[in-house]
Amino acid sequence: xxxxxxxxxxxxxxxxxxxxxxxxxxxxxxxYDGAEAALRAQTxxxxxxxxxVMLPGLSGFDVIGELRGxxxxxxxxxxxxxLPDRLKGLQLGADDYIVKPFxxxxxxxxxxxxxxxxxxxRRSFSxxxxxxxxxxxxxxxxxxxxxxxxxxYDLLEALIINRNLALSREQLIYLVWSRDFDGENRTVDTxxxxxxxxxxxxxxxxxxxxxxxRLEV
Amino acid sequence: xxxxxxxxxxxxxxxxxxxxxYAGLFSLAFFxxxxxxxxxxxxxxxxxxYLARSFERDLxxxxxxxxxxxxxxxxxxxxxxxxxxxxxxAFFEEDREVFSSFAATPALPENGTISQxxxxxxxxxxxxxxxxxxxxxxxxxxxxxxxxxxxxxxMLTYAAVASGxxxxxxxxxxxxxxxxxxxxxxxxxxxxxxxxxxxTVAAEEKGKDEFAALGKSFNQMVEKVRAQMEELADxxxxxxxxxxxxxxxxxxxxxxxxGFAEYIEKAAVPEEERRDxxxxxxxxxxxxxxxxxxxxxxxxxxxxxxxKETVDLAAxxxxxxxxxxPLAGEHKTALRVLPGAGSAQGDPTxxxxxxxxxxxxxxxxxxxxxxVVLFADENRVSVSDNGKGMTKEQLAHVTEPFYRTxxxxxxxxxxxxxxxALCRQIVLSHGAELTFDSQPERGTTVTVVFxxxxxxx
Numbered sequence: 001x002x003x004x005x006x007x008x009x010x011x012x013x014x015x016x017x018x019x020x021x022x023x024x025x026x027x028x029x030x031x032y033d034g035a036e037a038a039l040r041a042q043t044x045x046x047x048x049x050x051x052x053v054m055l056p057g058l059s060g061f062d063v064i065g066e067l068r069g070x071x072x073x074x075x076x077x078x079x080x081x082x083l084p085d086r087l088k089g090l091q092l093g094a095d096d097y098i099v100k101p102f103x104x105x106x107x108x109x110x111x112x113x114x115x116x117x118x119x120x121x122r123r124s125f126s127x128x129x130x131x132x133x134x135x136x137x138x139x140x141x142x143x144x145x146x147x148x149x150x151x152x153y154d155l156l157e158a159l160i161i162n163r164n165l166a167l168s169r170e171q172l173i174y175l176v177w178s179r180d181f182d183g184e185n186r187t188v189d190t191x192x193x194x195x196x197x198x199x200x201x202x203x204x205x206x207x208x209x210x211x212x213x214r215l216e217v
Numbered sequence: 218x219x220x221x222x223x224x225x226x227x228x229x230x231x232x233x234x235x236x237x238x239y240a241g242l243f244s245l246a247f248f249x250x251x252x253x254x255x256x257x258x259x260x261x262x263x264x265x266x267y268l269a270r271s272f273e274r275d276l277x278x279x280x281x282x283x284x285x286x287x288x289x290x291x292x293x294x295x296x297x298x299x300x301x302x303x304x305x306x307a308f309f310e311e312d313r314e315v316f317s318s319f320a321a322t323p324a325l326p327e328n329g330t331i332s333q334x335x336x337x338x339x340x341x342x343x344x345x346x347x348x349x350x351x352x353x354x355x356x357x358x359x360x361x362x363x364x365x366x367x368x369x370x371x372m373l374t375y376a377a378v379a380s381g382x383x384x385x386x387x388x389x390x391x392x393x394x395x396x397x398x399x400x401x402x403x404x405x406x407x408x409x410x411x412x413x414x415x416x417t418v419a420a421e422e423k424g425k426d427e428f429a430a431l432g433k434s435f436n437q438m439v440e441k442v443r444a445q446m447e448e449l450a451d452x453x454x455x456x457x458x459x460x461x462x463x464x465x466x467x468x469x470x471x472x473x474x475x476g477f478a479e480y481i482e483k484a485a486v487p488e489e490e491r492r493d494x495x496x497x498x499x500x501x502x503x504x505x506x507x508x509x510x511x512x513x514x515x516x517x518x519x520x521x522x523x524x525k526e527t528v529d530l531a532a533x534x535x536x537x538x539x540x541x542x543p544l545a546g547e548h549k550t551a552l553r554v555l556p557g558a559g560s561a562q563g564d565p566t567x568x569x570x571x572x573x574x575x576x577x578x579x580x581x582x583x584x585x586x587x588x589v590v591l592f593a594d595e596n597r598v599s600v601s602d603n604g605k606g607m608t609k610e611q612l613a614h615v616t617e618p619f620y621r622t623x624x625x626x627x628x629x630x631x632x633x634x635x636x637x638a639l640c641r642q643i644v645l646s647h648g649a650e651l652t653f654d655s656q657p658e659r660g661t662t663v664t665v666v667f668x669x670x671x672x673x674x
Contacts, residue, residue, distance in 0.1 A: 012473035012497055016480065019494075023484055079465050079472075101472035104479050166483040208483075216485045 001025045001123075002047035002115050007037040007063065009055050009079060013100070017050060017077075020104050021111065023164040025125075033100065034058030038066040046072055048115055049092075053078045062090045071117045075110060077102075105162065112161050121186055125160050127217040130199050132160060139199070146198055151176060155191050159205065159215040168212040188213075223398050231390055235383055242375045250368045257364060258331050258342055264304075265344045265357040268295070272355060273348045288353070292316040305341075309355035309403035311426065319358060328354070333361065340365060400428035416443045426460075466508055470501040501616065514570075515642050523564040523646050530559040537572040538591065549585040552576070555592040561667035563647045571643045574636045575600045575663050582606075583663060596667045603660040612653050 004021055008014040009032045018028040029046070031037045034164040035057035041049060049067070051074050053060035058206075064074055075087040089097050095114045098107060115203040116123075123134040127153050129142045137153055139146045148156070158175040159167070177187075192213055196202050201215075275291055292308040296318035307317035314322060325345055326332045332343050340361040348355055400421065405422045416439065420432035476493040484490070534554045545552040561568070572591075579589040582604030589602045599657060607615065615637055644651040648668045655661035 010469050010473070012501060013476070014470065015497070016473060016476040019480060020476075020484070023486070027218050100468055101475045104476065104483060165486040166485075196457075206485075211482065214483070214485055 001027075001125075002111075003027050003029070004111070005029050005037065005041060005044075005049045006030065007031045007034065007049065007060070008052040008075040009033065010052075013052075013077075017107060020107060020165070024108050024162060024179065026111070029181060032056075032092040034060065034063050038063045041067050041070060041072060047074065047118070049074045050098075050111075051076055052087070060088065061088060061092055064089075064094060068093065073114045075114055078188055078209075096145065104165060105167070108162055109163065109175075127204070130201075130209060141199055148198070152195060152198075156159040156195055156199075161196075163215045163217050166211040172212065223394060226563040227390060227394050230394075231387055234386055234390075238379055238382060238576075242379050243372075246368070246375050246503065249371065250364070254361075254364055254368065259359065261342050261357065261359045262331060264359075265355070268299075268345045268357065269348055269355050270304075274395060276349065276353070289316045289348075293318075303360035305358040307358070309354040309356070313356070316425075317356075319356075322356070323358070323643055324355060325354065325495055400432070404428070407435075411439060416446070426644065438673050463512070467505065470505045470508075473501040474498050474505075490583070511636075511639055512514065515639050522568060525562040525564060525647075527560050528563050528565050528568055529556060530598050533568055533572055534591045534593050534598065536569065537576050541572060541576050543576065545580050545589065548580050548583060548587075550580050550583045552580065553588075554589060555590060557593045558611055559593040559595045561596055561647070561649075563649075563667065567643050567646070571640050571665070572598065572600070574640050575665075578636060579604065579661065579663070597661055597664060597671055599664040601660065601662040606657040606659050606661050607653070607655040613656055615653060 001024075004026050005020075006014055006017050006028055006175065008017065008030075012031065014030050018030055021028050029040070031040060034055035037049075037051070038056075038058055041063075049072055051060045051063060053076060055063070058066070060076060060078075064119050067074065073095040074093070076086075076094045077100065078085055078089070078097055079100045095117070096112075098109050098110055110139075125132045125134070131140045134157065139148055139153065141157065154176045155172065157170060169188045173185070174189050177189075192205060196205050204216055206214050206216055243440060256424065266575050272291070274297060276288055279288070279291060288308060288310070291317060292306060296306045296316070300318065305317075305319045307322050308315045309325070312325075321336065323334055323341070323343060326343050328345055328347055330344070334341050342359045342361050344357040346355050347353070348359070368494045400566055404420050407418050410418045419439070420435045422429050422432045422436065477497045480486075480494050481491050493655060531554070538552055538554055576589060578589065579600050579602035583589060584604060586603060587604050589600065592599045592601070641651055644665055650666045652666070653661060654664070
């Protein structure tokens with residue numbers, strides 16, 4: 001869906017971010033050095049940059065200084081939860097920050113939020129004969145519009161954003177309903193059943209043992 | 218409370234002075250009065266003797282002449298003569314009063330003695346004497362009230378003088394003590410500021426008196442305390458930096474481990490991908506293990522005494538080269554020992570660890586085709602490479618735990634950034650010296666100099 005540049009000198013963490021973002025449909029470029037990242041980001045177009053702070057060559061703070069002209073959104077990935085670091089990053093124009101160690105869901109969600117805020121190209125998602133338009137919140141199957149309640153649509157969108165990743169019922173409640181939703185996990189099950197029925201997702205929207213649900217596309 | 222000493226000194230000194238002053242002055246007054254009374258009495262005695270003799274002669278002449286003049290009339294003329302001098306006379310014949318110029322004749326005192334009486338609040342000096350073989354008696358009385366008046370006026374004068382002097386002294390002493398205690402007060406203010414945490418102030422050291430000496434000692438003490446505090450703060454800062462670094466070093470593999478575990482749990486990926494993630498978890502766990510082992514080594518060295526024996530340095534280098542040859546081969550780096558001989562007192566295991574670490578670093582600093590040379594001479598060993606070298610700034614941090622001159626490179630090599638910190642600890646525990654000589658792009662030479670042994674030059 002989006003072209004993302006990952007700048008992180010720790011190979012394992014770089015790979016970790018790349019693998020997860022690729023799973024949910026992003027195209028990733030991996031770099032391990034600040035100076036190289038500054039150069040590439042100025043000559044090539046990216047929709048988003050994930051930038052580590054402590055980098056060889058140029059530090060993340062220096063890199064973002066170099067990128068001031070490009071307007072590419074930046075999310076800092078920092079090992080320190082210290083407020084001064086976070087503030088400095090945001091002051092320098094970063095759009096968000098992620099503190100290591102992070103959860104996959106958090107990474108995916110923040111990336112999606114920043115991309116959405118930055119606008120960009122028309123956003124929709126299609127699989128099989130189903131098409132979901134994120135802007136108009138309309139869903140069609142085989143060219144025919146499918147009627148959905150707002151919560152059903154929100155659930156479908158959350159599953160699409162985190163596709164190929166299993167989401168627990170608690171996470172889905174957090175994403176779709178609200179953090180102070182006091183209903184039961186069965187509410188999620190009911191909605192998932194309805195989605196499966198309406199869109200014929202029995203093979204795509206799977207129940208993951210002990211975890212929750214996963215949309216596999 | 219805080220000025221009690223000053224005030225006490227002032228009051229005690231003042232009181233002591235006043236007691237002495239008044240005691241002295243009043244003793245002097247009484248002494249003067251006593252002398253003055255004595256003088257008057259003596260004068261009275263002499264006058265009475267003279268008067269008695271004169272009267273006796275006149276009485277005798279009168280009896281010879283038989284001109285009818287009575288002793289009473291004679292006495293009366295005498296009394297008139299002496300009235301101006303405030304002397305009263307009385308004349309007795311056979312204990313019978315013949316004449317008296319006293320207002321009220323007092324009782325006759327014993328013959329030939331001086332006595333004083335008080336009559337209606339007036340003091341009189343009385344003397345009685347015999348005339349004519351005891352037939353007649355003369356009573357001489359002199360008014361002594363003027364002596365009392367004189368004494369009173371003397372006392373008043375003295376009191377006035379004493380009050381003036383006291384007042385002057387009280388004021389003078391106040392200023393004197395204030396001035397004398399000024400350095401003490403300044404020192405108190407300084408102490409208070411230091412107590413409030415301001416370590417930049419200093420006490421006055423001017424002059425040669427005890428206060429200057431006190432100020433000097435005080436400043437030395439403050440300086441010592443300040444140095445100690447700074448040392449403690451530095452120490453705390455170093456420890457904090459170590460903890461911060463450690464937290465960061467642990468957090469990186471932890472992030473990977475957690476992330477890949479979550480990936481296995483959640484991601485819809487083929488079996489191959491899952492196995493790959495599992496392998497990454499294993500390798501990151503190993504990395505954590507290495508970090509914790511090196512930290513334990515460093516802590517162990519810091520807290521334990523080592524057992525020393527004589528170690529052949531040339532043999533040590535040979536052993537190191539043997540163990541690191543495979544790594545040097547992988548890096549396409551030549552590894553050789555220059556001929557030389559030396560020995561040092563130390564723990565062979567630790568020294569082997571030291572040389573291994575230094576040589577491993579040298580190999581990793583080299584580019585393919587580079588060379589690492591080991592050399593032992595008397596009490597020193599050196600490891601030289603012609604690799605990428607270090608800048609001055611990097612050199613300054615090189616033995617700090619977790620420091621890496623090149624993050625990405627040594628991470629890829631699997632280093633934890635603890636190697637040189639460990640080396641430094643080993644060197645310190647042997648009382649040896651570790652020096653780095655390095656130039657960017659030219660290479661680095663690390664030298665360890667062991668303390669000279671007894672019996673050797």
